[in-house]
Amino acid sequence: MTDKPDQGMDPQEDFATLWESVAAEYDYVHPVRGDIRKGQILSVSRNEVLVDIGAKTDAVVSSRDLETMDPEELAELAPGKEINVYIVRADDREGSLIVSINLARAYEDWIRAQELLESGDIIHITVSGYNKGGLVGAFGSIQGFIPASQITSLRPRGRSEQDGSDLAELVGKELPVKVIEVNRRRRRLILSERAAQREWRAAQRERLLSELREGDVRTGTVSNLCDFGAFVDLGGIDGLVHISELAWEHVNHPRDVLEVGQEVSVEVLRVDQERQRIGLSLKRTQPDPWQSIATRYSAGQVIEGVVTHLAKFGAFVELEPGIEGLVHVSELAEGNVEDPAQIVSEGDRLTVLILEVDANQRRISLSLRQAPVPERESTGETEMAREES
Structure with missing residues (x-):
């Protein structure tokens, strides 16, 4: 007796079901450690x-x-x-x-760290702690380390002063960094604020040099002081404020009027694109005392002032901050005076007579010898020198 075929089974449908089963088994990838x-x-x-x-x-x-x-x-x-x-x-x-x-x-974070190492992109991390070697901060689920040598936010200090207090002050702060080393096997993720700062400043330098114009007023931070002036960080490039542009009055040294880290407003005097140098002025952002000089001083007026410095041709006397007049050597005393130091010294307070006021040339001519004698104040040495003359 011959078996009858199953009337409920469609051969084509049965083959499709079998094929899907085989295909699913074929495509299936068994999970293995590390996947x-x-x-x-x-x-x-x-x-x-x-x-x-x-x-x-x-x-x-x-x-x-x-x-x-x-x-x-x-x-x-x-x-x-x-x-x-x-x-x-x-x-x-x-x-x-x-x-x-x-x-x-963690695996995904290591992959991302490797990609950042290769791309050189700058990221931001929040400092979560520190040790004697530097700062630590979370990079996703792994810990990144910034060696002290790669930190630019630290204040310059001597070796004897490096007690970790500066590092502690950075905890909780967000820093821009670049990935400079990735070693997953040793779980080393090394970051650098210095590298990020260097790249950022390079980009900012180019931008500022193209943007800055003479006469612009910008806010910056004093980055360094030296004998001839002060350097001000404009946010990517330093400009120089020459000592003569620090204040309207005479300045002996920049540290007398500024300190590193101080925020100041400066006026752009010149921009040298080729040499990448910027000249700045601090005093020109402040009122110019010479603009109203004629309302305060005139020829024939007797006034007190302080000797600021001496030259072979005379003595400079400060009448007010930013306003100095010159007592020519011929107006220091009666007779022939070879050296102003024979008559006056720096710091002496004198009563002088105004001979001429030239606001355009920013000059005031003074006389000590023509000033009323009873109102003169000088040191004993100065008085003796004048009597001898």
């Missing part, structure tokens, strides 16, 4: 999280992995949420897949 898989959370309990990663068995996030997560991170774990997991063990004794959320995040 990063995307999955969907199935359930969340106190001790474990079950995740569907498309394997034949559900993956388990162990309680040990969960214990290292912050409360905020744990609160985000909910059924239906998609997450990446790292395959820790593909075949434990119970046939379960053991996975880690933290290791997946």
Whole structure:
């Protein structure tokens, strides 16, 4: 007796079902340790999280992995949420897949760090702590380290002063950094604020040199003081304020009127694109006392002043901050005076007669010998010198 074929089975449909089964088995990739898989959370309990990663068995996030997560991170774990997991063990004794959320995040962070090392992009991190060697800060789920030699936010200090207090002051601050070393095996992620600052300043330098115009008023920070002036950081490039442009009055040394780190407003005097130099003025952002000089001084007026410095041809006397007059050597005393130091000294307070006021030339001519004698104040040595003359 011949068997009749099953009337309910469509041969074509049966072949399609078989083909899908074979194809699915063929495309299936068994999870192995070190794989990063995307999955969907199935359930969340106190001790474990079950995740569907498309394997034949559900993956388990162990309680040990969960214990290292912050409360905020744990609160985000909910059924239906998609997450990446790292395959820790593909075949434990119970046939379960053991996975880690933290290791997946760390792995992704190491990949991102490597990409940043190759691209040279600048990122920002928040300093979370420090040790004697430098600063530490979180880069995703891994720890980055900034050696002290790569930190530009530290104040310049001598070796004897390096007690770690400067590093402590940077905790909580956000710093721009570049990745300069990635070693996943040794868990070394080295960052550099100096490299980021160097690149940022180079870009800013080019921008500022093209933007700055004579007469512009900019805000900057005093970066260095020297005998001939002060350097001001304009936010990427330093400009020089010559000592003669620090104040309207005479300045012996820049440290008498400024200090490193002080914020100041300066006027741009000149921009040398080729030599990348910028000349600045501090005093021109302040009222010019010579503009109203005619309202305060006139020829024939008797006034007091202080000797600021001596020259072979006479003595300069400050009448007010920013206003100096010259007592020519011939007007110091009666008779022939070879050296002004024979008559006056720096710091002497004198009563002088104004001979001429030239606001256009910024000159005031003074006389000591023609000033009323009873109002003169001088040191005993100065008085003796005048009597001898």
